[in-house]
Each structure stands twice: as C-alpha cells, then as structure tokens.
Amino acid sequence: MAVKRDYYEILGLDRDATNDEIKKTYRRLALKYHPDKNQGDGESEEKFKEINEAYSVLCDEEKRAAYDRFGHDGANAQDGGFGFGDIFSDFFGDVFSQPNKKSRRKRGEDLRYGVKIKFEEALSGVYKQIKFNRYEACSPCGGTGAKKGTDRVVCPVCNGTGEIRQQQGFFSISRTCYKCNGEGDVIETPCPTCRGNGRVIKERKLDIKIPAGIDNNNRLKVAGEGASGVYGGPAGDLYVDITVESHDVFKRRGNDIFVTMPISFSQAALGCELNVPTTEGESVIRILPGTQSGARFTLRGKGAPRLSGGARGNEYIDVVVETPTNLGQKQRRLLEELAEENKEETHPLKKSFMDKIKSFI
Ligand SMILES: [Zn+2]
Numbered sequence: 001m002a003v004k005r006d007y008y009e010i011l012g013l014d015r016d017a018t019n020d021e022i023k024k025t026y027r028r029l030a031l032k033y034h035p036d037k038n039q040g041d042g043e044s045e046e047k048f049k050e051i052n053e054a055y056s057v058l059c060d061e062e063k064r065a066a067y068d069r070f071g072h073d074g075a076n077a078q079d080g081g082f083g084f085g086d087i088f089s090d091f092f093g094d095v096f097s098q099p100n101k102k103s104r105r106k107r108g109e110d111l112r113y114g115v116k117i118k119f120e121e122a123l124s125g126v127y128k129q130i131k132f133n134r135y136e137a138c139s140p141c142g143g144t145g146a147k148k149g150t151d152r153v154v155c156p157v158c159n160g161t162g163e164i165r166q167q168q169g170f171f172s173i174s175r176t177c178y179k180c181n182g183e184g185d186v187i188e189t190p191c192p193t194c195r196g197n198g199r200v201i202k203e204r205k206l207d208i209k210i211p212a213g214i215d216n217n218n219r220l221k222v223a224g225e226g227a228s229g230v231y232g233g234p235a236g237d238l239y240v241d242i243t244v245e246s247h248d249v250f251k252r253r254g255n256d257i258f259v260t261m262p263i264s265f266s267q268a269a270l271g272c273e274l275n276v277p278t279t280e281g282e283s284v285i286r287i288l289p290g291t292q293s294g295a296r297f298t299l300r301g302k303g304a305p306r307l308s309g310g311a312r313g314n315e316y317i318d319v320v321v322e323t324p325t326n327l328g329q330k331q332r333r334l335l336e337e338l339a340e341e342n343k344e345e346t347h348p349l350k351k352s353f354m355d356k357i358k359s360f361i
C-alpha cells in the first residue's frame with residue numbers, strides 16, 4: 001500500500017486551518033476533481049478520492065484531533081472506512097449524482113367494465129361471463145418488443161446512461177436521453193407483431209363471480225385482470241361496475257327490502273291473513289282488525305344478504321287501505337247502512353280530530 005499523503009497537504013492547508021477554511025477548500029477541490037468533470041482521467045479520480053478522504057477526517061472534530069495526535073492510524077481507527085460518496089452528496093446535494101435510469105417496465109392500465117344484473121341475481125349472487133379487449137404481452141417477442149432472436153442494444157446516443165450531459169459553466173446538467181427515453185437501451189429490430197410495443201390487443205373472456213348481496217352501483221375489483229404490464233411490468237386491475245335492474249314489486253334500500261301492499265277496506269277493518277310476496281316465495285302475515293293505511297309489518301331476515309356475511313336484512317310490508325270504487329247497487333246500499341251505524345267509538349281518530357276543531361271554531 002502506498003504511503004498516505006498528509007491530509008492537510010492534500011487540501012493544501014496549514015495545520016491550524018479553521019473549519020470554515022477546510023470546507024471552502026474542499027468544496028473548490030472536490031468540484032475541480034469530480035470524476036464527472038474529468039471523465040476517463042484516472043489521476044483526477046484518485047485525487048478526488050484523496051480529497052474526500054482527507055475532508056471526511058478533517059471536517060470531523062474528533063477524527064481531526066485523533067489524526068493530529070496519531071496520524072493516519074489514529075483517524076482510521078475511528079471507523080472501518082468511509083464512503084466519500086456520502087460526504088460529497090451531504091455537501092453538495094445531488095448535483096452530480098447519477099439520475100436513476102428510467103425503467104421501461106410499466107404497470108398495465110386499469111380497466112372498467114359495466115355489468116347489468118337482475119334484482120334477484122343481486123340477492124342470490126351470480127356468475128357472469130364478460131368479454132373485453134385489453135393489452136396483453138405479445139407472444140412472438142415474449143413482451144420484449146424486440147424481434148424474436150434479436151435483443152435490445154445499448155443506446156447509441158447516451159451510451160446506455162439514459163441521460164445526456166451538458167456542461168453549463170461550473171456544473172454539468174443532465175437531461176433524459178431523447179432516443180431511449182432514459183432507458184439506456186433501444187430496440188434495434190422491432191417485433192413485427194407488436195411493432196416494438198411488447199403488447200397487442202387481445203380479447204379476454206372472463207367468468208366473474210358476483211357475490212350475493214351486491215347492490216346497485218357497487219364496484220368489484222378483479223386484481224390483475226386489467227391490461228398486461230409494459231415490458232414485463234405488473235398487470236393493472238379490472239373494475240366491474242354493477243348495475244342492478246329495478247323490480248316491479250320489491251324496492252331495496254341497503255339490505256332491507258320494501259313492498260307496498262294494497263288491502264281492501266274490509267280486510268283492514270275485519271282483519272285477515274294476508275299472503276305477501278318475499279324474494280323467496282310467499283309468506284303469510286296477520287292483519288289485525290282495525291289496521292290503518294300505512295301500517296308496517298316486518299318480516300325479519302327476509303331482506304337482502306350482506307356482502308360481509310351475517311344476518312340478512314328485513315323485508316317491510318307497508319299496507320295501503322284501498323277505498324272501494326265502482327260500487328254496485330248492493331254494495332252501495334250496504335255501505336249506506338254501515339254509514340248509518342257508524343258511531344264515534346268506531347272512528348276514534350275522526351272524533352279526536354273533530355273535538356280539536358270544535359275548540360277553536
Ligand atoms: Zn439513450
């Protein structure tokens with residue numbers, strides 16, 4: 001191993017140089033000998049390393065003290081080595097740092113697909129086959145974009161660095177290479193099938209499971225079924241937007257189902273057993289004598305299943321009392337008789353209302 005030069009000598013400083021002087025000198029020399037400004041010049045590179053090593057010791061109070069007392073052994077005993085790259089970027093930021101080469105691998109696009117299903121299918125769950133076009137990896141070239149048997153070659157413009165450097169006064173400015181888009185290599189002979197894109201449009205058929213309990217405007221995510229990634233990147237996702245057709249009888253809000261059920265005036269007055277529709281066939285509810293229009297009956301657990309599992313929602317039956325119309329002669333006579341028999345206690349609501357009116361008329 002070559003004899004190490006004195007750190008102060010490397011920086012051209014006196015032993016009693018101040019911290020500030022050390023910093024300033026380092027800054028000047030490091031910029032002067034930076035490898036990016038002296039490409040291919042081995043001597044400069046060595047000098048640059050020397051400067052960084054000297055500075056890494058002299059800028060640190062403890063290391064400098066150890067170096068002053070014991071020389072190189074003292075300073076280097078402090079730690080195994082030093083990464084001068086870190087020192088340099090701590091000092092200058094990343095003026096010279098190599099911008100990362102851009103990756104040509106890109107994630108595939110997410111896709112959206114709309115599916116319309118029947119009201120009942122939303123409750124029971126259903127499988128649907130969907131067909132759509134998407135980008136998939138080109139098989140002749142295996143998704144590389146280079147003609148089968150050929151390979152990508154180092155970009156002739158940037159020599160594989162992905163960037164073009166320009167000297168601008170003191171600094172060199174780098175720009176993304178226009179030829180390779182910063183990737184560092186280019187396709188010399190494009191695959192004739194995909195014209196170098198690495199992907200082609202193909203039709204995809206897919207059976208998707210729509211779970212029981214799905215609701216209108218819900219969206220399903222089918223991971224990885226979007227477009228294939230570019231040049232081996234990950235695939236995008238497929239989103240399936242669900243539209244549930246409305247139903248003539250059943251209305252749904254969340255996991256509950258609502259039915260509006262007309263009943264006759266006499267059913268409401270006398271009470272009855274009433275057959276009501278549910279999504280799983282008929283059920284029977286008991287209408288008590290004197291039921292009013294708008295009364296609500298609950299069928300527990302007859303609503304929609306929950307996507308998350310657990311108890312189903314309820315079905316609610318709202319009864320509407322239908323006033324008789326198109327009366328025949330006999331019906332009319334009977335109703336007139338009934339009217340004569342009507343008493344206050346048979347219409348408590350009406351009585352209470354009339355009492356209220358009387359109090360201010
Ligand atoms: Zn290039």
Ligand SMILES: [Zn+2]
Nearest residue numbers: 138141191194
């Ligand atoms: Zn191809």
